[in-house]
Amino acid sequence: MTRNKQEHEKKEIDENLLYGHHAVKEALLSGRVNKLFFVEESRGKSLDELKRIAREKKVPVKFISKQKMDSLTNGAVHQNVLVSTQPFEYLELEELLAKTDKEQAFLIVLDSLTDPHNFGSILRTSDAAGVDGVIIPKHRAVGVTPTVVKTSTGAIEHVPIARVTNLTQAMKQLKEQGYWVFGTDMKGVPYQKWQTKGKIALIIGNEGKGMSQGLKKEVDEMITIPMSETSHVQSLNASVAASLLIYEVYRNRMNG
Template sequence: MENTDIIYGVHAVTEALQSAKVNKLYIEENLRGKNVDHIKILAREKKVSLSWTPKAELNKMSENGVHQGVVARVAAFSYADLDEQLNQLKEKTNATLLILDELTDPHNLGSIARTADATGVDAIIIPKHRSVGITPVAVKASTGALQHVPVIRVTNLSQALTKLKAANFWIFGTDMDGTPYDQWNTNGNVALIIGNEGKGIALNLKKQVDEMITIPMVGHVQSLNASVAASVLMYEVFRNRSK
């Protein structure tokens, strides 16, 4: 990965400024409004240089993403380390980890991170290969949540699950046949696997799952979008623990 990344959009850039992660700020020339004023104040406070930039140049920098007239150059995304995260969570008895098995859509990743932040998920685990990473599109879709939820990238998900089991995590998967999610016992440390958008959870990972969870459906479509399914299940864990 290069030493810098591009992020864009008002929320993502604002969060990055507040986290002191912006190296350079670009705002569309002649753009005005409360959001711009707020971003300018943050940039001044954090001593970030600002460049008034033509819209065409911002389109190019964001690869025609919906940048809302605001683009920033930030330090390359720093992935968390699995062993360090498990060490931090070892005293916790109700930790929640989300494992994304080869998701390919950055919008799904960003949306999932947004809900993970809202429901207190401790970290997200993704594989290094055949999977979307933290891209500008994912950061934009997360509306800044990826500044707050640790993302762990591992070479081998199966080995990661073995470590999680050794750290007293229960491993759950999502499947058409399983325990209905409203009967799911979410006590203890929970690690939930969300499968690939088309193939679902890989067979080798299914063998390591302690219990499959299903979301009942009565319509003609037999599967939910990955980010929607993840959100339903994250909120079920959150609901149970908020009682």
């Protein structure tokens, strides 16, 4: 076996391991768990609950040493529980659009985000505020990893995610389906004046570079988050900015 093939297989195994109580519970309930692992002699009501769900779902349970679990999770906080899962199933864009065919659909588009913590946090906020789906690119961007799943605290199982080859082409398809596409930029309409009615898609740019130039050409309007004149930073963290804007849409729609 070549070194590249070994590294690829290791990456696939790593991406199909989830840990932490919330992530494991949601994965069990979703029905995509192959095997459940506990640290030997671990105890607690939360672990008993996971064992019960595993029995109901007919998921095999195995006990391993803490040293082994630490090794499998690369020393992450695993809460003495780990599952091996089937690969995460992304939707095709057409499938996502079919799921979100309604007058007030709201999609989040992540333009080459690379930090799994940002991705997981955005999924968590999206689930809390009723976002209908998330679109990510297949290349040069973070996908669904154990860190994303754990950071999302289970939201990954409830927010549909489509992965596309070309984000620019995807935005063209959204427009054909009646979506208004909004981007985020230092110069634009203050988010408090954002018209959020109808079908909308909000693009969140890369942590360092922001939105790609090609994608900016597909934007109907840029939205900005005003900052203090004394601010020493040029932009907010991607997940913080996304959360603020997502809840602005939620607030507007709750108020009619």
